[in-house]
Amino acid sequence: MSSDFNVIIAGGGLAGLLCAKELAKKNLPVEVLEEHNEIGHPNKCSGVVSLRSLKELGLFPMKRGVQNRFSKIMFHSPNDNKITLKFKSTNVVVLNRYEIDNLLADDATRLGAKIAVGSKAEEFTDNGSSVKVRTKTNRTLSCKSLIEARGAISYKNKKGFYNGIQSHASYKDFEADHIHVFLDRRLAPGFFAWLIPIDEYTARIGLASRGQIIERFKLFQKRIDVKDVLDLNISPIIVGGPADHFIEGRIIYVGDSAGQTKPTTGGGIYFGGVASLLASAALKAKSEDPNISIEDEYEKKWFSRFKREVKYMKDARSCYEKMINKEIEKLFIITKDVYSSQIDLEVDYDFHMSSLVRILGLKTLLSMAVAIFGKSMRDSLHNLWTRFLKE
């Protein structure tokens, strides 16, 4: 193994910290540069994730940080029609991201990683054999590989995001073991609003939109009868899909900076977390054998896991973005006719589009599409289904 192979990670969020932990575990010298003075702060994430994915990322069981578990997701229409779907194996949880990021940072440090808080990475220069990094405080560092994990700020598709607004609030009259999702263009055109109970009394409430975010949030508060909110935060939610490539010379993108989120919800813990594991393993292999291709070991492996699901999610997003409230309402009414308001089909939280397409089947999907949108959407769905069967 080459003893001078070291890695610098720009960004101490979940993706960067997971890389740091994995690289330190593999005995590679690694330093994380985090611009804020405290890991995990400010916390902008809702923290909803499946237990299965946490186990895969090596994060479960965990000492602390799981706040609530959910067996169901309840969708609310503009007129408050409701449809409930069951999660496969009742294994969806909500995390306190502040706690999780700090647990990860502690693990990484214990394994030998260095974490420099208050260190904003400002400039990277890849000179072919190493990368020079300059921080805001004019510290200069050099590494064999740089992991770009600065989150949404370095995501290149500047049209591929919504602005998310979220806060904590007391709630009443909502089931505490359900995630509540509100589909309503008045609140969140092209996206949705959410109420995620973290216990019987407190929830994370939020929505995403491309404009008038404060006004829409106030409207949402009215709808769910929530007066006072705490910790209001506005941050981008990435939905534009992954970048075509995750590697530029010696710079390796992971997490939100690579667009590794679900285009339906913007959830990035699982997709970005898997990227961190793959990228770290690829770097370790590269440190031992310079002929190893990071592209093969990281990028290609990530795409072979998620490409198909991401495609369905993007298709679903582009259909949903066009829907007006009347069509959303119709979707609820027709779904209730075909099934009932309690759908006992088990949906896989991580691969929800493949799971839904498989569960609902062509006949149901097409008849629903014709009833809601007419023939044009029927043709789009037919093409989608034909592609699904071919792959």
Ligand SMILES: Cc1cc2nc3c(=O)[nH]c(=O)nc-3n(C[C@H](O)[C@H](O)[C@H](O)COP(=O)(O)OP(=O)(O)OC[C@H]3O[C@@H](n4cnc5c(N)ncnc54)[C@H](O)[C@@H]3O)c2cc1C
């Ligand atoms: C409102 C909201 C709700 C969400 N809810 C969910 C959810 O329920 N489930 C889910 O799976 N995902 C959710 N996500 C997405 C999830 O938060 C992200 O996908 C995930 O945090 C990405 O991790 P990351 O490490 O790539 O980026 P981040 O978590 O954004 O971390 C990037 C880090 O880089 C640091 N940084 C930035 N610039 C610099 C710099 N120049 N130098 C040094 N450090 C820098 C930042 O301070 C930050 O700590 C949500 C996102 C939002 C906005």
